[in-house]
Amino acid sequence: xxxxxxxxxxxxxxxxxxxxxxxxxxxxxxxxxxxxxxxxxxxxxxxxxxxxxxxxxxxxxxxxxxxxxxxxxxxxxxxxxxxxxxxxxxxxxxxxxxxxxxxxxxxxxxxxxxxxxxxxxxxxxxxxxxxxxxxxxxxxxxxxxxxxxxxxxxxxxxxxxxxxxxxxxxxxxxxxxxxxxxxxxxxxxxxxxxxxxxxxxxxxxxxxxxxxxxxxxxxxxxxxxxxxxxxxxxxxxxxxxxxxxxxxxxxxxxxxxxxxxxxxxxxxxxxxxxxxxxxxxxxxxxxxxxxxxxxxxxxxxxxxxxxxxxxxxxxxxxxxxxxxxxxxxxxxxxxxxxxxxxxxxxxxxxxxxxxxxxxx
Amino acid sequence: xxxxxxxxxxxxxxxxxxxxxxxxxxxxxxxxxxxxxxxxxxxxxxxxxxxxxxxxxxxxxxxxxxxxxxxxxxxxxxxxxxxxxxxxxxxxxxxxxxxxxxxxxxxxxxxxxxxxxxxxxxxxxxxxxxxxxxxxxxxxxxxxxxxxxxxxxxxxxxxxxxxxxxxxxxxxxxxxxxxxxxxxxxxxxxxxxxxxxxxxxxxxxxxxxxxxxxxxxxxxxxxxxxxxxxxxxxxxxxxxxxxxxxxxxxxxxxxxxxxxxxxxxxxxxxxxxxxxxxxxxxxxxxxxxxxxxxxxxxxxxxxx
Numbered sequence: 001x002x003x004x005x006x007x008x009x010x011x012x013x014x015x016x017x018x019x020x021x022x023x024x025x026x027x028x029x030x031x032x033x034x035x036x037x038x039x040x041x042x043x044x045x046x047x048x049x050x051x052x053x054x055x056x057x058x059x060x061x062x063x064x065x066x067x068x069x070x071x072x073x074x075x076x077x078x079x080x081x082x083x084x085x086x087x088x089x090x091x092x093x094x095x096x097x098x099x100x101x102x103x104x105x106x107x108x109x110x111x112x113x114x115x116x117x118x119x120x121x122x123x124x125x126x127x128x129x130x131x132x133x134x135x136x137x138x139x140x141x142x143x144x145x146x147x148x149x150x151x152x153x154x155x156x157x158x159x160x161x162x163x164x165x166x167x168x169x170x171x172x173x174x175x176x177x178x179x180x181x182x183x184x185x186x187x188x189x190x191x192x193x194x195x196x197x198x199x200x201x202x203x204x205x206x207x208x209x210x211x212x213x214x215x216x217x218x219x220x221x222x223x224x225x226x227x228x229x230x231x232x233x234x235x236x237x238x239x240x241x242x243x244x245x246x247x248x249x250x251x252x253x254x255x256x257x258x259x260x261x262x263x264x265x266x267x268x269x270x271x272x273x274x275x276x277x278x279x280x281x282x283x284x285x286x287x288x289x290x291x292x293x294x295x296x297x298x299x300x301x302x303x304x305x306x307x308x309x310x311x312x313x314x315x316x317x318x319x320x321x322x323x324x325x326x327x328x329x330x331x332x333x334x335x336x337x338x339x340x341x342x343x344x345x346x347x348x349x350x351x352x353x354x355x356x357x358x359x360x
Numbered sequence: 361x362x363x364x365x366x367x368x369x370x371x372x373x374x375x376x377x378x379x380x381x382x383x384x385x386x387x388x389x390x391x392x393x394x395x396x397x398x399x400x401x402x403x404x405x406x407x408x409x410x411x412x413x414x415x416x417x418x419x420x421x422x423x424x425x426x427x428x429x430x431x432x433x434x435x436x437x438x439x440x441x442x443x444x445x446x447x448x449x450x451x452x453x454x455x456x457x458x459x460x461x462x463x464x465x466x467x468x469x470x471x472x473x474x475x476x477x478x479x480x481x482x483x484x485x486x487x488x489x490x491x492x493x494x495x496x497x498x499x500x501x502x503x504x505x506x507x508x509x510x511x512x513x514x515x516x517x518x519x520x521x522x523x524x525x526x527x528x529x530x531x532x533x534x535x536x537x538x539x540x541x542x543x544x545x546x547x548x549x550x551x552x553x554x555x556x557x558x559x560x561x562x563x564x565x566x567x568x569x570x571x572x573x574x575x576x577x578x579x580x581x582x583x584x585x586x587x588x589x590x591x592x593x594x595x596x597x598x599x600x601x602x603x604x605x606x607x608x609x610x611x612x613x614x615x616x617x618x619x620x621x622x623x624x625x626x627x628x629x630x631x632x633x634x635x636x637x638x639x640x641x642x643x644x645x646x647x648x649x650x651x652x653x654x655x656x657x658x659x660x661x662x663x664x
Contacts, residue, residue, distance in 0.1 A: 005486050011564075027490075027635060116561050118552055118632025124398035189553045189631040341490070342634045345561045 002030060007344065009038045015112065018355040020332070020348055024341055032336045032344075034329060039359040047319040052078065052152065052285055055316060060146045062321060063357040065108065068101045069298040070305075070357075071150040074319070076230060077307040078152050080292030082285045087277040090154035091232040095269045096162075097140070097149050098231065098296075099262045103172065104133040105299035106255045106262075109352045110180060113252065116346045117193045122183055129175050136168045154279025162270040169270070173263040181256050194249035198335040198347035201246055208331040211324050212301020213258065214351045217243045217250035224297035235272070236265050248343075248350045255352075287311060291318075300324040300352050323357040370447035373609070374592065379446040382613075383584025384408040386591065386620050390551075393624035408584065415577035427482050434479040435571070435578035441471035442585035449592045450523040451612045457523035462514060465522060466507065469589055472582050473499050473548070476557065479579075480567030491566020494635055495557035501642035502547040502554075508650035509540035513597065516657035526596045533660065534597065536653045541594050542619070543646050547638070548590055549583075551623055553630040554638050591616040591623075 008019040017038035023031040043062055047055050059074045060067045072094055079086065086094070111126030134144050140159055141147035149155050159165070184190055200210070205218035215222055221242040225233045241257035243250035287309040295304050301324030308318040328351045335347045369375055387408040395402025423431055445468035448461055473495060480492025514520050516533050528534070547554040557566045568579055595615035602608040633641070 003486065005490070114631070118555060118559060118561065119630070120394075121398045121628045122631070124400060128399055187631065189633055192633060192637055193631055340634055340636070342556070342559065342562050342632075 001025070005341070007348075009035075014345075016353070016355045018353070020336075020344070022336070022341065022344060027341045029336045029339050029341060029344055032333050034332055036329070036355050037359055039356045041360060043360045044319055044321060048315055048317065050316075051314040052287070052316070055319065056150065056152075057148065059319070059321075060148060062360055063323070063354055064145060065105050065354060066101055066298045066300070066303075066357070067146045068097045068149060069296055069303055070321070071148070072098060072231070073294045073296045073303050073305040074307065075150045075152055076294035076296070077292045077305045078285075078287070080294065081287045081290060081307065081309050082152060082281065083288070084153035084281045084285075086154045086231075087280055088232070088274045089158075089276040090278050092269050092273045093155045093157075093159055093278075094150065094231040095233060095236065096159060096266060096273075097137075097147060097155075099266045099269070100133060100137050100140075102299045103259055103262050103266075104130050104137065105352075106259050107133060107176075107180070109255060109299075109349075110184070110252070112349055113248075113346060114184075114190070116349050117190060119187075119190060122180075122187075122190070125179055125183070129172065129180065132168070132172055132175070136165060136172075139165070139168075151279060152285055153281040154277070156278075158278055159270075159273070162273045165270055166267060169263055169266050173260070176256070176259050176263070184252055184256065191249070193343070193346060194247065194252055196247050196249075197339060197343045198248045198350055199246050200331050200335050202244070204334050205246065205331065208334065209327050210301075210331050210351075211327045212297070212299075212352075213251055213254045214301065214328045214331060216241065217254045218246035219244040224295050224302050228295060230294070230296060232269065233265075236268050238265050248346060251350045287313070298324055300354060301328060321357075321360055323354065323360075325351070325354045325358045329353065329358070370444065374449050374451045374588075374612075375447035376443055379443060379585055379588045380581065382588045382616075383581065384412070386587040386616070387580075387584050389617065389620050390587075390624045390627075393621055394628045397625065397628040408580075412577050412580060415572075415580065416574050418573035420573040420575055427484070430482045431479065431570070432575060434475040434482070435575050435582060438472040438475040438582035439578050439585065441468045441475075442582045442589055445469045445589040446585055446592060448522065449589070449596055450526045451592070451596060451609060457521055460520045462510065462520045462522050462525065465589075465593070466510060469548075469586070469593070470499075470503065472586050475582075476567045479571070480557075483567065483570035485570045487563040487565075487569045488567045490563050491557045491569070494559075494563075495567065497635060497639060498547055498554065498556055501639045502544045502646075505540055505642055505646045505650045506544040506548070508647075508654050509537045509544070512540075512650065512653035512657040513537040515654065516660050518661065522596070526599065527601050529601070533653060533657055536649070536656075538594060538598050540646060540650050540653060541597070542622070543649075544642075545590055545594070545619070545623055546626060547642070549587060549623065552627040553633045555627075555632055556635055556638060559632055587620070588616070591619040594619055 002023055002025045005022045008014050009017040019035040021033040022029050050058050056071050059070045062070045107126050107130045111123045114122035138144050141149050200218045202219045205215050205220050223240040226240055238261045241254050243254050289311040291308040293306045295302055304322040306320040307316055310317050332348050336344050392402040445465055448465045477492045477496050480488035513534055517528055550558050595612050599611050
């Protein structure tokens with residue numbers, strides 16, 4: 001006999017309001033339906049009522065985890081409309097902020113994944129480590145969540161002593177290698193919860209249009225940082241980790257390896273940071289009529305902004321945001337088919353969903 | 361055992377007067393130990409007591425009909441049977457007992473789990489029903505091992521009296537039996553890696569989802585008493601023979617405390633397993649272990 005079990009919109013396994021209706025037979029899931037839209041805030045409409053300075057502060061609040069990525073993408077799109085190019089030092093600072101954000105987002109996800117396996121000790125370990133990343137972010141920007149680092153044509157704040165931050169990066173990397181990665185890969189209870197569950201095949205990953213770590217864990221080696229480098233990524237030497245298996249363990253491994261690559265990029269960006277200006281252009285900007293798009297590799301995958309402007313206007317005519325979760329979300333249905341009920345919270349979380357950004 | 365000693369054991373030591381504070385203490389030790397291993401501060405010493413009092417002061421939703429009556433009855437039956445189980449433990453030397461009290465103890469220890477299963481189904485919540493189904497499957501898996509382990513110790517000694525068992529000298533078979541019992545305890549007490557019936561990330565608190573107020577307080581109490589009974593059973597079997605009564609009580613408490621700490625360490629170092637992995641674990645690994653214990657017990661018995 002099959003029955004429907006609602007998961008959400010308020011559920012201990014979900015950080016955000018969304019709903020997964022699971023049709024189960026016994027403990028096996030036979031179908032799933034995902035409902036979003038519980039957190040609609042109308043930010044895209046609100047953006048049309050804000051001027052070019054205010055809109056950056058507004059878009060920073062689309063997501064509480066990847067706040068920097070949203071302003072970075074928006075600023076890049078607006079730079080396309082104003083014809084400004086950020087100076088090299090600003091490009092490097094943008095890379096540092098983006099990678100630190102990736103670090104803290106991935107560590108946060110590892111913690112949540114551990115919690116969903118019922119592994120609360122690991123959750124606490126991950127969140128302790130995340131605090132250290134937040135400390136670095138605070139040391140640079142003075143803020144823990146909304147960093148307000150990006151502006152049109154550059155960044156707002158300088159990293160005065162980049163070399164001093166290297167020690168903090170070393171600590172992060174050591175803790176990752178010593179604690180988090182070994183526990184996830186060697187703990188037999190953790191392994192039994194991850195290996196072979198929530199499989200998304202290579203073909204399905206492509207046909208669902210998944211992005212980011214979910215796609216890379218299904219063997220789709222795409223990364224905007226490599227494919228269409230922005231900021232100073234063209235000058236960085238790093239690998240894009242790809243795993244062929246497509247299960248939760250592969251997604252976990254891809255993110256773990258990305259953390260290591262992020263540390264590598266951070267070290268390069270901090271040591272090679274060129275001297276110079278923080279921003280080009282003054283305080284007043286003139287926009288041309290048209291639409292500019294910008295794509296950035298957020299921790300969860302590709303974020304795309306499309307910004308339209310009319311010449312002489314202070315406010316944008318349209319700001320459209322496409323978040324990575326929007327692209328990855330449909331894959332959940334294929335992942336949970338045939339899975340056990342106990343695995344579904346972990347499977348749906350393995351795409352690292354951020355429905356608040358998706359709802360905007 | 362005459363009426364006075366029976367009442368004293370049920371109501372004073374190791375019964376209610378001792379067991380209820382001990383239950384709160386063990387719940388606190390478990391929470392505090394797990395918290396400290398996770399780098400948290402953990403609850404203050406009196407927290408389980410405060411929780412209990414606070415829950416007692418809250419209201420419960422009105423429930424009508426047989427279903428409502430049953431829902432109110434299950435936690436009370438669970439508390440009563442768990443308290444009875446604690447009262448039967450032969451903690452003090454020459455405290456009396458009767459032939460076959462081991463069987464009564466096992467039955468009483470099993471009742472709270474039966475009540476949980478029934479409570480989940482009578483609450484008619486989907487989460488409660490799934491939790492109950494899990495508890496039932498879990499109970500079928502670990503109980504065979506649990507019973508076989510006890511039976512192996514009892515069979516080797518020709519007795520089903522707890523008092524007689526507790527006073528026997530340690531033997532390798534007894535160690536084997538105690539180990540098998542220890543493996544069953546996390547499942548019996550719903551701890552990681554077998555915390556399936558109350559897996560909050562999947563089914564909220566399972567069978568307890570629809571409970572609130574004093575009824576939930578009773579569940580918490582019965583859970584605490586189960587802690588005392590289960591760790592106490594292992595402690596009495598593992599404790600050396602001591603004739604001084606206060607020393608015996610002290611050793612009992614110390615051993616129970618050690619077992620609580622051990623269980624907390626296991627709980628904080630593991631993730632939750634799935635139901636089929638758990639069932640396979642108990643049926644494959646531990647069942648073999650328990651069957652070996654029974655076989656060797658019978659072998660010893662026929663040789664002697």
